[in-house]
Every structure is written in C-alpha cells, then in structure tokens.
Amino acid sequence: NARRKMCPEAAEKPTVIKARAGLLWLQKTQTVQDENVNGEYGLIINGHSLAYALQKDLKLELLRTACMCQTVICCRVTPLQKAQVVELVKKYKQTVTLAIGDGANDVSMIRAAHIGVGISGQEGMQAVLSSDFSFAQFRYLQRLLLVHGRWSYIRMCKFLRYFFYKNFTYTLIHFWYAFFSGFSAQSVYDDWFLTMYNMVYTAVPVLALGLFDQDVNDRWSLQYPQLYSPGQLNKFFSKKVFVRCVMRSCYTSLVLFFIPWAAMHDTVRDDGKDIANYQSFALLLQTSLMIVMSAQMFFLTYYWTAINQFFLWGSLAAYIAITFTFLSNGLFFMFPTSFFFIGTARNCLNQPNVWLTVFLTCLLCTLPVVAYRFLLIQLYPMITDKVRYKAQKEGLPTPSPYRPPPRRISTRRSSYAFSHSQGYGDLVTSRKFLRLKSRPSLFGQKDSPVVENQPQVYRTITEEVEDSQS
Amino acid sequence: MYSMSMWNVGRGRKKKGRGMTGKGELLHPGKDLSVLLTSLFLCSPVDCAIKAMVKHEQEEFPNRPDNTAFTQQRLPAWQPILSAGIVIPGFVLIGLAFIGVGVGLFITSRDVQVLELDYTGAVATDPCYKCSDPSIKNCECTMEFHLDTLFKGPVFIYYGLTNYFQNQRKYGISKDDNQLYGDLDTFKSPASECFPYGYDSKSKPIVPCGALANSMFNDTFRLYRMVNGSKKEVPLNGKGIAWWTDQNVKYRNPNETPLINAFNGTVKPINWPKAAYELDTTDVYNNGFINQDFLVWMRRAALPNFRKLYRRITKDEYQAGLPAGNYSLEISYNYHVLSFKGKKKLVLSNISWMGGKNDFLGIAYLVVGSLCVIMSIVMLIVYAKFKFPEED
Numbered sequence: 005n006a007r008r009k010m011c012p013e014a015a016e017k018p019t020v021i022k023a024r025a026g027l028l029w030l031q032k033t034q035t036v037q038d039e040n041v042n043g044e045y046g047l048i049i050n051g052h053s054l055a056y057a058l059q060k061d062l063k064l065e066l067l068r069t070a071c072m073c074q075t076v077i078c079c080r081v082t083p084l085q086k087a088q089v090v091e092l093v094k095k096y097k098q099t100v101t102l103a104i105g106d107g108a109n110d111v112s113m114i115r116a117a118h119i120g121v122g123i124s125g126q127e128g129m130q131a132v133l134s135s136d137f138s139f140a141q142f143r144y145l146q147r148l149l150l151v152h153g154r155w156s157y158i159r160m161c162k163f164l165r166y167f168f169y170k171n172f173t174y175t176l177i178h179f180w181y182a183f184f185s186g187f188s189a190q191s192v193y194d195d196w197f198l199t200m201y202n203m204v205y206t207a208v209p210v211l212a213l214g215l216f217d218q219d220v221n222d223r224w225s226l227q228y229p230q231l232y233s234p235g236q237l238n239k240f241f242s243k244k245v246f247v248r249c250v251m252r253s254c255y256t257s258l259v260l261f262f263i264p265w266a267a268m269h270d271t272v273r274d275d276g277k278d279i280a281n282y283q284s285f286a287l288l289l290q291t292s293l294m295i296v297m298s299a300q301m302f303f304l305t306y307y308w309t310a311i312n313q314f315f316l317w318g319s320l321a322a323y324i325a326i327t328f329t330f331l332s333n334g335l336f337f338m339f340p341t342s343f344f345f346i347g348t349a350r351n352c353l354n355q356p357n358v359w360l361t362v363f364l365t366c367l368l369c370t371l372p373v374v375a376y377r378f379l380l381i382q383l384y385p386m387i388t389d390k391v392r393y394k395a396q397k398e399g400l401p402t403p404s405p406y407r408p409p410p411r412r413i414s415t416r417r418s419s420y421a422f423s424h425s426q427g428y429g430d431l432v433t434s435r436k437f438l439r440l441k442s443r444p445s446l447f448g449q450k451d452s453p454v455v456e457n458q459p460q461v462y463r464t465i466t467e468e469v470e471d472s473q474s
Numbered sequence: 475m476y477s478m479s480m481w482n483v484g485r486g487r488k489k490k491g492r493g494m495t496g497k498g499e500l501l502h503p504g505k506d507l508s509v510l511l512t513s514l515f516l517c518s519p520v521d522c523a524i525k526a527m528v529k530h531e532q533e534e535f536p537n538r539p540d541n542t543a544f545t546q547q548r549l550p551a552w553q554p555i556l557s558a559g560i561v562i563p564g565f566v567l568i569g570l571a572f573i574g575v576g577v578g579l580f581i582t583s584r585d586v587q588v589l590e591l592d593y594t595g596a597v598a599t600d601p602c603y604k605c606s607d608p609s610i611k612n613c614e615c616t617m618e619f620h621l622d623t624l625f626k627g628p629v630f631i632y633y634g635l636t637n638y639f640q641n642q643r644k645y646g647i648s649k650d651d652n653q654l655y656g657d658l659d660t661f662k663s664p665a666s667e668c669f670p671y672g673y674d675s676k677s678k679p680i681v682p683c684g685a686l687a688n689s690m691f692n693d694t695f696r697l698y699r700m701v702n703g704s705k706k707e708v709p710l711n712g713k714g715i716a717w718w719t720d721q722n723v724k725y726r727n728p729n730e731t732p733l734i735n736a737f738n739g740t741v742k743p744i745n746w747p748k749a750a751y752e753l754d755t756t757d758v759y760n761n762g763f764i765n766q767d768f769l770v771w772m773r774r775a776a777l778p779n780f781r782k783l784y785r786r787i788t789k790d791e792y793q794a795g796l797p798a799g800n801y802s803l804e805i806s807y808n809y810h811v812l813s814f815k816g817k818k819k820l821v822l823s824n825i826s827w828m829g830g831k832n833d834f835l836g837i838a839y840l841v842v843g844s845l846c847v848i849m850s851i852v853m854l855i856v857y858a859k860f861k862f863p864e865e866d
Contacts, residue, residue, distance in 0.1 A: 191643075270634075276628070340655045371849075378558070
C-alpha cells in the first residue's frame with residue numbers, strides 16, 4: 005500500500021532484470037531497477053515485521069519499497085536479520101555495500117557486506133576482528149571513504165593501467181619483430197634485459213606510484229565529496245579503459261619498433277663500421293623502451309615525493325649502470341657464454357644517429373599522450389581536474405569547522421549499514437517515529453540482547469527496558 | 475597498496491579494569507595525578523607498580539599509529555599540473571628544434587654518395603649469370619660501372635644480402651663462445667648448440683662450430699680502374715673493418731704458436747674453403763678467429779636485408795676518393811643465394827657524422843616537428859576558446 009502511494013504508476017510485481025555481468029560475462033545477476041518516486045520518504049521497520057518481510061515472497065517487495073525511500077531504519081533486529089538485509093541488497097542491486105558496526109551483534113552484517121568496518125571501543129574487539137577496516141570512532145568513516153578510499157581507488161587504477169601498458173608494449177615489440185626474423189621466436193632484447201625489465205627496472209617506480217600518489221590533498225578531498233563520484237561510476241578502470249590502454253600500447257610498440265627499424269636500415273657508424281647488427285639494435289630498442297616508460301611514469305605521477313623521484317631516476321640509473329656492467333669486459337672474462345653482448349654499449353651508444361633515433365622515438369610516444377590529456381582537460385574536464393587546478397591556485401583549503409570533542413559520541417553504541425546516498429536525518433530527529441528516546445538521535449539505534457542485560461551506567465538518558473526477541 | 479596501520483587509528487586496547495565492570499570512564503588527568511601520588515605513598519610496592527604502569531599506558535595511547543609525515547601521507551611533494559603555460563610553449567620549442575635537426579639530417583644524408591651493384595646473376599642478361607649455378611665451383615665474373623663525378627673519400631665497400639635471416643633464433647645461437655675465446659678444451663667438444671654443425675660426418679669436432687660460422691660469406695672482390703685502356707688495381711684495405719672490442723676482447727686465438735697446432739684433431743667448417751688458421755697467413759693479427767672478415771660476419775645482422783663492411787679504400791692516391799671514370803669489378807662468385815631467393819650486391823658508400831645514407835631520420839624529424847607546431851597551434855586555439863570555468 006505504501007509503495008502504491010509512493011509510486012502509483014509502478015507495476016504490481018517488481019521487475020527483476022536477469023543479466024550477465026562480470027569479466028567474461030560469466031556471472032548471472034539479477035537486478036531490481038530503481039524507480040522514481042513522487043516525494044521523499046523514509047522507512048522504519050522493526051525486527052518482528054522484518055521477519056515476515058524477508059520471506060521469499062515478500063522480500064523483493066520490501067527491497068523495492070525500501071529503495072524508493074531516502075532512508076531505511078531497521079530497529080530491534082537480530083544479527084541474522086542484519087546480515088539478511090545486507091545480502092538482500094547485495095543480491096538484487098548491483099551496488100557495493102558497506103556495513104559498519106561496533107558490537108558482536110554486528111559481526112554477521114559486517115561479514116555479509118562487501119566492505120565491513122568495525123569500530124573498536126567499548127563493545128569489544130569482535131567487530132574489529134571480523135572487519136576489513138577498523139577504527140575507533142564513527143566519524144573516521146568520512147576520512148576512510150573520501151580520502152583513503154578514493155586515493156586507493158585512483159592509485160590502484162593508475163597502477164594497473166601503467167602495468168598493463170608497459171608489459172603490453174614490451175611484448176608487442178616482439179610480435180612486430182617476428183615478421184622480420186622469420187617467425188623464429190627471436191627475442192628482440194638482450195636476455196638479461198628480458199629478466200631485469202619487470203623485476204628491477206620498472207618494478208619500483210610503479211610501486212611508489214601505487215603507494216604515494218595523491219591527486220588532491222586530503223583536506224580538499226573532504227571539502228569536495230563530489231570527487232568520490234568517478235570511483236562510483238567506474239571511470240578510471242573498466243573494460244573500455246583497458247581496451248584503450250591496449251590500443252595505446254599497440255601504438256607505442258609500433259613506434260618503438262618501426263622507427264629504429266627504418267633508422268637502422270642500411271646505416272653504419274660514423275667510421276663506417278657495423279651498427280645495424282642484432283646486438284646494437286637490441287640495445288637501441290631497450291634504451292628507447294626504458295626512456296619511454298620512464299617518461300610515461302613522469303606524466304602519470306601527480307604527487308612527486310622524494311621517494312618517487314628517487315625510485316624513478318634510480319631505476320633509470322640502474323638500467324644504465326647494469327647495462328654497462330653486463331656489457332663490459334670484466335663479466336665477459338668470467339662468463340663468456342652468458343655475457344656475449346660485450347662491447348655493444350661502447351660501440352653503439354656513442355653514435356649520434358642512435359641517440360637521435362632514441363630521442364625521436366621517445367618524443368613520438370610521449371607527446372601525443374600529453375597533447376591528448378591537455379585537450380581533454382580543456383574540453384571535458386573531470387571533477388578531479390577542476391579541483392586540482394583550484395588546489396594549485398589556492399594552496400590549502402579553508403580549515404574544517406570545529407568538531408565537538410569525541411568522547412561524547414563514542415559513548416553511543418550504534419551500528420549502521422548503508423549503500424545509498426545519505427538520507428535525511430531530520431526525518432528521524434523530528435521524533436515522529438521514535439517512542440522511547442528523550443534525546444534526539446541522528447540515526448536509529450539498535451540494541452543487542454547482550455547489551456540490554458548490562459547496566460547502562462554511562463548513558464545520560466534512561467531507557468525503558470524492552471522485551472528482547474528470541 | 476596502503477599500509478594497514480593507517481586504518482587502525484586509535485584502536486584502543488581493552489583493559490580488564492574498564493568497560494563492562496562499570497568502573498567507568500577514564501580518570502581525569504588531575505585525578506590521575508592525585509591518585510598516583512597517594513598510591514605511591516600509601517600502597518604496597520607491587521600495587522604501586524601495577525597502578526603506575528596502567529596510568530602510564532593510559533596516558534601514552536600505545537596503540538596510536540605513528541603520526542609522521544610518511545605514515546600519515548603528508549610527505550612534502552611537488553605537484554605538477556599540465557597547464558597551458560608549459561605545454562604550448564613546450565610543443566612550439568620542440569617542434570622548431572625538430573625541424574632544425576631534421577633539415578640538418580636531411581641535407582647531410584643527401585650529400586652521402588651510394589652506388590649499388592647487384593651481381594646475383596638471376597637473369598640471363600646479368601654478367602654473373604653464368605656463375606649462379608651452384609654446381610659450378612670457382613667461377614669468376616666481371617661487372618663494369620662508371621662514375622660521373624668524384625666519389626668522395628674515404629670510400630667504404632660493403633657487400634649486401636637480401637632475404638637472409640641472420641637474426642633467426644636457432645641460427646643465431648648456433649656458435650660456441652668459448653671456442654671463439656680460445657678455450658682449447660671446447661675445441662675437442664663443441665657446445666651442443668652447434669648441432670648439426672658441431673661434428674662432421676666422421677665425428678670429428680669442427681672448429682669454429684655452428685651454423686653462423688659455417689655460412690661465412692666467401693665471395694671476394696677486386697676493383698680495377700680503367701686508365702688509358704689498361705686496368706689498374708685499386709688497393710683495398712682490409713684492416714679496421716670490425717669493432718675494436720670484437721677483435722681485441724671478445725674473440726681470441728688459442729694460445730699456441732704456430733696456430734695450426736691448436737687445431738690438431740679438428741676439422742674446418744664444411745662450407746669453408748680454407749681452415750680458420752689459413753684465413754690470412756700473411757698477418758698473424760688477422761688470422762684465426764680474429765680475422766676481420768670473420769668478425770664482421772659473426773656480428774649477426776638485425777634485419778633480413780643487411781650490409782656488411784668488406785673493405786675500405788684509403789690508400790695513396792685514392793685518399794680523396796675515387797675519381798670519375800670507368801671501373802671494373804672482378805668477383806669470385808662462391809656464395810650461392812638464389813636457392814632462397816636472396817640477392818647479393820656490392821655497395822660503395824661514403825660516410826657522414828650520422829653514418830651511411832639514410833633519409834628516413836631527416837624526414838621523420840621534419841614531419842614530427844611540423845606536427846608539433848601544428849598541434850601547439852590547435853592547443854592554443856582550444857585553450858583560448860574553451861578554457862574551463864573555475865567554479866565547481
């Protein structure tokens with residue numbers, strides 16, 4: 005009935021859309037679509053009623069009605085029912101759910117949700133032990149989501165994009181070379197470079213990117229919660245982004261191979277001796293690849309700490325040092341069959357045309373990216389770009405307003421599960437629905453049976469003892 | 475990606491004396507001190523110690539994570555931004571620099587002279603057609619060519635091969651670096667990568683083993699200049715054609731004099747006319763494994779169409795170059811390539827600071843430079859018209 009009043013033109017039975025999702029479209033999903041409502045509503049349901057509402061025939065109806073509301077409050081529920089509500093939302097809505105709680109009664113809910121957050125404190129460590137994240141005060145949730153969660157998403161996406169890009173480029177060059185080496189699986193690099201590339205030369209800078217990168221300051225992140233939306237909309241890493249990354253790798257590998265190929269064609273050194281030999285070609289390609297990857301990292305990193313600088317330039321220096329060492333006389337004398345690239349660096353890298361080729365290749369790989377990104381920022385700026393631009397002009401944002409001392413809030417026991425945008429606290433604080441509490445509260449309170457048996461000595465209000473359900 | 479300690483901000487440790495037993499909230503600091511003082515004076519040593527420890531821990535918040543710049547992600551950092559003030563002038567500068575370099579490269583490359591003579595003998599009208607039959611041994615053929623202008627010196631002579639995959643993987647690893655370094659033990663037992671060119675049909679070890687050495691190019695050339703109707707030989711310099719590191723470090727002859735003693739019990743590669751110790755009997759520094767023609771061949775090419783340095787023309791009256799006139803090239807045709815549709819050619823070339831003649835680099839620089847300049851103009855137009863507003 006309530007639902008019919010809220011949304012008169014909706015169908016009687018909830019429409020469930022069966023689809024396939026997932027990486028290779030292997031997972032079957034069922035989605036209940038969101039519907040428009042004429043007005044803003046809230047729903048309060050207690051444990052007794054929820055027991056009926058979660059039955060098979062009614063649960064979709066419950067979900068549909070609940071999703072039409074801005075806020076849903078379930079009070080006096082058992083731990084199992086908490087978990088069931090979370091699972092209902094998880095199953096029929098393709099959203100990410102977060103559950104936060106602090107007591108042992110919240111453990112099942114925390115484990116059921118995608119992300120479980122435990123609050124450590126007076127209720128004990130049960131919630132903390134079973135959660136993905138834990139902290140001591142409820143207000144830290146804001147920082148968890150808006151600052152650290154967002155940074156984590158951005159770092160992960162950048163890391164993945166760069167990792168795929170560098171490995172695809174590195175491998176596709178072999179593919180192009182195969183056409184010119186009789187398809188004999190001849191690698192176009194020195195064997196040592198093949199080993200060291202992923203382990204030593206490019207491993208550490210990307211790790212530093214994934215650990216330290218920030219697009220905006222934490223204060224700016226808190227000031228502009230809209231920055232959170234690209235993460236919700238999957239903007240930075242999806243199938244489309246992955247395909248774009250692969251295309252870019254294709255282009256880079258084509259440039260990285262064919263420019264040296266054309267430049268080395270029938271060329272010799274400036275004293276007439278050979279330079280178009282396999283070892284010099286390999287060294288040329290390796291060097292261009294390393295410089296291009298370093299340049300890409302340079303343009304990808306937004307937050308240059310000293311550690312990032314050290315790792316990036318250090319990797320490049322390590323490449324140069326290791327290459328010169330492995331191509332030197334000393335190691336060759338010890339292991340002639342392993343280091344047979346001897347002399348290549350000295351004979352190849354002192355040629356101006358080699359360096360001109362390297363330079364051309366690197367700029368031809370990097371400049372389109374820079375131009376594309378610049379044009380994108382000018383024509384279709386994302387919220388991130390706008391805030392970064394503002395942050396650069398203004399420095400630190402205005403300080404956050406004074407927060408009340410935390411002791412008062414942490415005495416309240418509470419647990420919450422939510423998966424939608426913030427609802428209206430005013431509706432609840434108007435005390436139209438609550439019978440018991442003399443103190444206004446922002447969210448509903450759920451007391452566990454365990455707690456009710458304890459004397460509430462440090463609460464400033466008295467509470468009528470309710471009969472707890474079995 | 476992130477350190478887990480950051481999440482556990484302010485995780486409190488439950489003490490037995492708090493919480494559920496109703497003892498209540500933390501004592502206020504003032505109260506703490508007075509209780510501490512009284513307890514110090516009035517309690518037994520054990521009690522004192524415990525109470526002091528408890529209060530010390532309560533005051534210190536031992537589980538609080540570090541509040542350093544590193545752990546709290548407040549490290550000082552440089553935050554560059556892709557602003558128009560950097561990008562557009564950068565593109566213009568790069569574009570202009572590239573155009574300048576491109577022009578220089580193009581002019582340099584155009585001034586390099588190259589003369590190619592294909593002597594494969596594939597067609598009946600070619601002078602070397604009679605030699606192209608593989609069954610004919612020790613064939614000689616002659617090619618004539620004419621130079622209109624002075625071919626500036628020093629002149630370099632290359633032999634070129636096409637459709638020849640020296641970069642094939644199995645072919646390329648078919649050698650024994652220890653043998654070529656002069657290790658006598660490996661003379662008797664060549665490496666397994668040399669198979670099937672490690673031992674001959676009578677199971678005698680081949681030195682130097684492997685397909686790479688076995689397929690060494692063995693055509694020889696003599697250049698004659700026609701002066702007043704008679705042929706005058708142009709002296710060719712076979713020194714200084716291989717890399718210095720190849721000749722002095724990578725390849726070493728075994729430590730025996732005369733060199734032939736080291737090769738006792740071994741045979742020469744199947745396709746070679748002479749053994750390794752007979753490659754140049756006139757010069758001990760050009761014999762054996764350090765023979766420059768051998769070294770040039772062993773440095774395998776990256777691509778299927780390649781050139782390798784054969785000789786240099788540096789002596790006497792040809793130091794300034796080859797004067798204009800008629801020339802005759804006498805070829806000892808030993809190397810057969812028609813079976814795999816390859817081609818052979820002789821190339822005369824001179825050198826510039828950027829190497830041989832390669833127009834590509836100059837043209838590429840010019841193209842990329844102009845594209846940069848065009849892009850910078852486009853970006854300037856976009857920036858001027860569509861600068862995004864600063865409000866959110």
